[in-house]
Amino acid sequence: MRSMRAPSVANRMCNSREDESELRRGPWTLEEDTLLTHYIARHGEGRWNMLASYAGLKRTGKSCRLRWLNYLKPDIKRGNLTPQEQLLILELHSKWGNRWSKIAQHLPGRTDNEIKNYWRTRVQRQARQLNIESNSKSFLDAVRCFWMPRLLQKVEQNCYSSPSSTLDSQTHAIASASSSNFEQVANSFSSETFPPQPKLTQYSNPASEHSCSVTSSSVLSTDFIPISHQTEILENPASSCPPLLDSTVYNNLLLSDIYYVENSGYGMDAFNPASMPEFDTFGDSTSECNMADGNWVFDDYMADPLWNMNDMWQV
DNA sequence: AATATCTTCAACCGCATGTAC
DNA sequence: GGTACATGCGGTTGAAGATAT
Numbered sequence: 375m376r377s378m379r380a381p382s383v384a385n386r387m388c389n390s391r392e393d394e395s396e397l398r399r400g401p402w403t404l405e406e407d408t409l410l411t412h413y414i415a416r417h418g419e420g421r422w423n424m425l426a427s428y429a430g431l432k433r434t435g436k437s438c439r440l441r442w443l444n445y446l447k448p449d450i451k452r453g454n455l456t457p458q459e460q461l462l463i464l465e466l467h468s469k470w471g472n473r474w475s476k477i478a479q480h481l482p483g484r485t486d487n488e489i490k491n492y493w494r495t496r497v498q499r500q501a502r503q504l505n506i507e508s509n510s511k512s513f514l515d516a517v518r519c520f521w522m523p524r525l526l527q528k529v530e531q532n533c534y535s536s537p538s539s540t541l542d543s544q545t546h547a548i549a550s551a552s553s554s555n556f557e558q559v560a561n562s563f564s565s566e567t568f569p570p571q572p573k574l575t576q577y578s579n580p581a582s583e584h585s586c587s588v589t590s591s592s593v594l595s596t597d598f599i600p601i602s603h604q605t606e607i608l609e610n611p612a613s614s615c616p617p618l619l620d621s622t623v624y625n626n627l628l629l630s631d632i633y634y635v636e637n638s639g640y641g642m643d644a645f646n647p648a649s650m651p652e653f654d655t656f657g658d659s660t661s662e663c664n665m666a667d668g669n670w671v672f673d674d675y676m677a678d679p680l681w682n683m684n685d686m687w688q689v
Numbered sequence: 690a691a692t693a694t695c696t697t698c699a700a701c702c703g704c705a706t707g708t709a710c
Numbered sequence: 711g712g713t714a715c716a717t718g719c720g721g722t723t724g725a726a727g728a729t730a731t
Binding site: 399401402434440441444487488491494499 | 697698700701702
C-alpha cells in the first residue's frame, strides 16, 4: 500500500530538476541502450545522474541504473527460470518473504525484478486459484508439500536426462551461495556417482501417509531432506510429514491436475486413488474420478486445472 | 477475422537508507 | 547533527503479446 507521506526534500528537488528538462520515459530504444552500454564500458557504472547526462541520455539516473541492472548488464540470464531456481526462490521466500534483492543475490544472473514478477505472476496466481492468501499458512503448506517436492522431482529428472551436467556450474553456485538446506539437496544431486533414486511421485500425495519429502517442522523453515534420506522415508512412511492442509485447499488440490497422469510425466505407479484411504476423508468432496483411456479424469475439473504444474515449471 | 480478456514483464514511483560535506 | 544528493528497494502500472470467445 502506498504511503501518503510527502516526498522528501531531496526527492522533491530531484523531481523538480527532472521536470525542468525534457526527460524521456517509457521503453528504451536501441540507440539509448547503445549509448548507455558504451558509456558504461568506457567509464564504468555508478553516479547515475551524472552518467545519464554525460552519456547524452535524456533519462533519469534511476532509469539508467534500472535499465542497466535489469536488462543490459552482460551477466543477466535470460529465459525461463529453471526448476532449481524456482525451488530456491520458494525456499528463500519462505525464509525472507518479499526481500527480492536479497533472494536475487542467491540466483546469479537473475534480477530482483524478475524474481518479483515470477512470484506475482506464477506463485500468487496459484494462490488465487486455490482461493487462499498467498501468505497464508495453507498456501505455504501447499507449496511445501506439493510444489517443492515436484520441483525436486523435476530437478532429479533433469539430472537423469543429462548426467554430465548433473548440476551445472550455475546451480552449484546457487547451492553454495545458499546457507539453507538446499545445499544438501543440491549436493545430493551433484555427485556423478549418485545412486539411482526411488521415484518421488509418492511425495506429491498428501493424502498418503508417505506423502512429502519436506518436513513439517515449520511453515517458515522448509527443511529439505536430502535424496539419500528420501529412500529412508519411502521405506519408512511413518517418518514423513502428515497432511497439513485444510480440507478446502486439499480438495482444490485434489481436483487440480497435480494428480493428472502425464504420459511423459510422473507415472501412475505411485498414484492410485484406491490406495488412498484418506481420499474420502473430507465428506463434502465433490471429486469423482474415472479411468478413461489410461488417464484419471476428475469430472468437470480437468479442463480448468487449479494447480497446473506445467505453468509453474516454465520449461 | 474481429474483439475481448488475460498474462507477462519492463519501467515507473515513492520511500528508506547511505554517504559526503 | 543537519542537509543535499545518490542509490537501493519493494510495490504498482500499463503496453504488448498471447489466448479465448
